[in-house]
Amino acid sequence: MERRFVNLLLYVAIGGILFPIVVLMLWAFAREWPWPHLFPTGFSVRGWIHLFNPTTGALPVLLYSVMLSSLVAFITVTLSLPAARALAFYDFRGKRALEIFILSPMVIPTTAVAMGIHVNFIRIGLADTFWGVVICHLLPCIPYGIKILTGVFEALGDRIEQQARVLGAGRLKTYLYVTLPLISPGLITASIMAFVVSFSQYFLTFLIGGGRVMTFSMLLFPFIQGGDRHLSAVFSLAFIGTVLLWVFALEVLFRRWVKKGQYFYM
Amino acid sequence: MAEVRVENLSKAFGAEKIISGINFEVASGQLLSLLGPSGAGKTTLLKIIAGLVRPDTGEIYFDDVPVVKVPPEKRGAVLVFQDYLLFPHMTVEQNVAFGLTMAGVPRDKRSKIVAEMLDLVNMKGYEHKYPYELSGGQKQRVALARALAVKPRVLLLDEPFSNLDPRLRESMREFTRDLQRRMEMTTILVTHDWEEALMMSDRIAVLINGSIKQVGTPEEVYFRPASLEVAEFLGEKKNYVEGRVKDGVFSCPLGNFPAPQTADGDYTALIRPEHVKISQGGETSDWTIYDVRFAGGCVYYRVVRKDLTLVCAANNTEIYRQGDKVNVSVDFSKAMLFEKKKNFD
Numbered sequence: 378m379e380r381r382f383v384n385l386l387l388y389v390a391i392g393g394i395l396f397p398i399v400v401l402m403l404w405a406f407a408r409e410w411p412w413p414h415l416f417p418t419g420f421s422v423r424g425w426i427h428l429f430n431p432t433t434g435a436l437p438v439l440l441y442s443v444m445l446s447s448l449v450a451f452i453t454v455t456l457s458l459p460a461a462r463a464l465a466f467y468d469f470r471g472k473r474a475l476e477i478f479i480l481s482p483m484v485i486p487t488t489a490v491a492m493g494i495h496v497n498f499i500r501i502g503l504a505d506t507f508w509g510v511v512i513c514h515l516l517p518c519i520p521y522g523i524k525i526l527t528g529v530f531e532a533l534g535d536r537i538e539q540q541a542r543v544l545g546a547g548r549l550k551t552y553l554y555v556t557l558p559l560i561s562p563g564l565i566t567a568s569i570m571a572f573v574v575s576f577s578q579y580f581l582t583f584l585i586g587g588g589r590v591m592t593f594s595m596l597l598f599p600f601i602q603g604g605d606r607h608l609s610a611v612f613s614l615a616f617i618g619t620v621l622l623w624v625f626a627l628e629v630l631f632r633r634w635v636k637k638g639q640y641f642y643m
Numbered sequence: 644m645a646e647v648r649v650e651n652l653s654k655a656f657g658a659e660k661i662i663s664g665i666n667f668e669v670a671s672g673q674l675l676s677l678l679g680p681s682g683a684g685k686t687t688l689l690k691i692i693a694g695l696v697r698p699d700t701g702e703i704y705f706d707d708v709p710v711v712k713v714p715p716e717k718r719g720a721v722l723v724f725q726d727y728l729l730f731p732h733m734t735v736e737q738n739v740a741f742g743l744t745m746a747g748v749p750r751d752k753r754s755k756i757v758a759e760m761l762d763l764v765n766m767k768g769y770e771h772k773y774p775y776e777l778s779g780g781q782k783q784r785v786a787l788a789r790a791l792a793v794k795p796r797v798l799l800l801d802e803p804f805s806n807l808d809p810r811l812r813e814s815m816r817e818f819t820r821d822l823q824r825r826m827e828m829t830t831i832l833v834t835h836d837w838e839e840a841l842m843m844s845d846r847i848a849v850l851i852n853g854s855i856k857q858v859g860t861p862e863e864v865y866f867r868p869a870s871l872e873v874a875e876f877l878g879e880k881k882n883y884v885e886g887r888v889k890d891g892v893f894s895c896p897l898g899n900f901p902a903p904q905t906a907d908g909d910y911t912a913l914i915r916p917e918h919v920k921i922s923q924g925g926e927t928s929d930w931t932i933y934d935v936r937f938a939g940g941c942v943y944y945r946v947v948r949k950d951l952t953l954v955c956a957a958n959n960t961e962i963y964r965q966g967d968k969v970n971v972s973v974d975f976s977k978a979m980l981f982e983k984k985k986n987f988d
Contacts, residue, residue: 539695540728542715544742545793554745558732 398617404610424611435596435612442593443619445507446575449514453571454564456515457522462556464523465530483520490516491584498585505587513585514578518571525570529563565631569624576620593619645705645719645796645829646671647692652701654687661687662853665701669797669846672827674820676840678864679850680876685833688850689799692831693722705796716745719796723803727786729774735761735785736770742793760788763822780811787819791826798823798830804839816843837877841865849873871981874913880943880954882914884978893980896951900975910980916956918974921946921963928968935965946971 404410408419428435463469464476494513495504503509537559541551557564579594586592597616600608652665662684669675677685690696692703694715702709710718721742729738737744739760743753761767764784774782783803790798803819804812820843823830834840840847841861848858857869868874874881886895887909893902895912902910921944924930929948936943942962944955946969953971963969 536724537728537730539690539693539715540722540724541730541741541745542695543693543718543720543722543799544745544789545716546741546745547714547716550745554741555730559730 401610401613404606405614407607407610410606421607424608427608428611428615435615438591438596439593439615439619441591442576443623445511445590445592446514446572447623449511449518449575450568450571452511453515453518453522453575454526454567457519457526457567461523461526462530464527466535479523480520482516483524487513487517487581491581495584504585505589507590510582510586510590510592513581514575516581517578518574521570521574522567525567526560526563529560529566533559561631565627568627572623573620576616646707647797647829647831648704648707649692650702650704652688652691652703653699654684654691654696655699660853662691662850665850665855667848667855667858669829669831671706671829673845674823674830674832674843676832676834676844676847677850678834678837678840678847678876681835683850684853685835685850686801689722689801689831689833692797693720693799694718695722719793720799721790721793721795721797722799722801723786723790725802726806727782729777729782729785729789731774734771734773735766735777738774738785739789739792741789746793756792760792763791764788764818779807780815783807783815784818787822791822791828796829798828800830800832802833802835804834805836819843841877849876851876866977868979871911871913874979874981878915880916880956882916882919882953884912884914884951886910886912888980893975897973897975900978902980905980906982908982910982912975913979913981914953914973914975915977916943916954918977919946919953919955920972920974921955921957921969922972923961923963924968924970926968928970930969930971932963932965932967932969935963937962 403417405424406420406422407417408421408423410417427433460479464472464479491513494516498504498509498513503512533556538551538556541555542548546554576592577594578592579598582590582592582595586595588595593612593616597609597612600612647669649665649667653663654661655663665688667675677688679685687696691698694710694713698711702711704710705719710720729735730741733741736754736757739757740753743756748756757770758767761770764787766781766784766788769777769781769785774785777785783806787803800819804815807815816839822828832840832843841864844861846858846860847864849856849864851872857864857873859867864873865877868877884895884897886893887907888894888902888905889907891901891903891905893900893905893910893912921930921932930946931948933945933947933952937959940959941956942959944957944963946953946955948971953973955971
């Protein structure tokens with residue numbers, strides 16, 4: 378009985394993920410799909426041509442976007458590392474308050490603060506620039522980075538670093554040879570999270586980038602808004618595919634580092 | 644191999660005092676056990692000596708050189724943790740070589756030392772295994788090899804045998820003690836197991852409630868504990884007999900015994916089970932065997948008289964049964980008298 382219920386839930390979950398993707402796939406090759414037909418009534422690759430056409434410029438935007446989000450992911454992880462380590466290992470006055478402050482972007486919508494950021498970015502000349510967009514993307518990414526890495530550091534514990542220290546490794550060497558390799562699974566997870574959050578940003582990019590910094594989600598948005606289902610589907614698939622490819626590339630890149638048997642427990 | 648001297652060491656975390664006023668010395672090449680119940684501050688003390696925790700007051704000397712301000716990586720005191728903490732992403736070989744790599748020892752010399760160390764701990768052939776492929780005892784030996792590879796001035800062992808099963812524990816104790824003697828490695832061993840401390844140490848420091856109650860050889864600590872607290876902690880079963888000293892004679896329900904150089908007053912006598920002898924009695928004997936616990940090498944009895952119960956450890960040549968009438972004699976020359984009164988439960 379219970380087993381069956383679990384299976385049912387599983388099917389629902391898989392269906393819930395697969396079904397929309399199947400619909401997307403169909404739309405991506407459909408010329409038109411009028412009601413009440415179960416399947417599209419015409420075949421088209423208009424959207425794909427648009428995506429890969431060198432003159433319409435969808436692919437360069439995609440690459441630019443990937444680069445921007447990769448940079449955001451890298452900076453997020455770099456900034457989150459020391460903060461997460463401190464939160465996991467040290468006890469200090471106001472730790473709880475700091476934790477809430479750091480995680481606040483998760484609950485306060487960025488829209489609410491974007492206005493103020495925009496005004497200030499205009500003042501210091503960061504508005505409408507690549508770096509302006511990168512910096513404001515960090516805002517929703519860093520809470521995830523810190524939260525994930527804090528958990529990883531807590532699981533690791535500080536004793537393995539102490540072990541390295543007494544064996545003659547200084548702080549930096551301990552960090553490079555022991556800490557970083559051991560938390561690398563967490564680094565990958567945090568990078569993926571930050572990448573996805575940054576890659577999906579529309580509003581912040583639109584406001585701070587002022588339309589000059591063109592990311593892929595900004596390209597996708599008008600199609601969805603305009604009701605062109607075919608183009609939306611093609612670009613959505615490209616969106617999903619890019620994220621998957623990026624995650625895969627990251628895993629391959631670090632596979633050498635994240636070896637089998639590398640666990641926090643022994 | 645350094646001589647270690649600890650002077651007036653104290654540490655508090657917030658308002659909670661962990662250790663205070665710790666003094667002891669370890670002669671070069673000797674093994675000192677820090678023995679105490681859990682929560683006595685043993686591990687904190689060890690971490691302070693390793694340099695991982697800064698003491699509030701006090702100084703530590705390695706060969707008369709103060710080291711409190713020296714960071715752990717330069718101090719040369721290698722701590723082996725209770726759960727070994729091998730680096731899970733490195734092979735056995737890389738683990739043992741870690742300290743040498745950090746010190747910048749060239750590759751060929753490094754691999755020579757690693758081979759030597761693995762040979763020393765009987766772990767040859769495991770060079771390319773990862774920690775998760777090893778058993779508890781093997782991990783421990785690798786951890787030991789890793790610590791010894793850097794030729795530490797002081798080796799610090801934090802409850803090193805508590806995660807092993809009893810049989811392996813015994814052989815690892817022997818192995819470690821043997822290795823320590825052979826290398827003449829100054830060692831501080833933290834343990835809560837009094838038998839382990841007695842069997843392994845040159846000297847024992849008894850740490851209770853954050854301060855050292857007694858330092859001495861195993862025999863001294865066992866036979867001449869400085870206080871009832873210390874006596875309580877060493878040995879599992881004990882007999883307490885209350886009595887009074889008057890004019891150099893201790894009178895108690897077991898009889899009158901000479902107690903020279905003891906001031907008059909109320910005392911508690913602590914008698915170890917092995918100093919209570921029983922022999923075959925007759926119908927007129929006062930004592931009856933209340934229960935028998937056969938432990939192989941020796942037999943534990945509880946013997947009762949109308950007003951007294953005594954625990955006795957006897958050899959296994961003759962085994963008495965429950966209800967047997969026996970004669971009891973107490974070797975009072977080995978008894979310890981403590982003035983402090985205590986409530987027993």
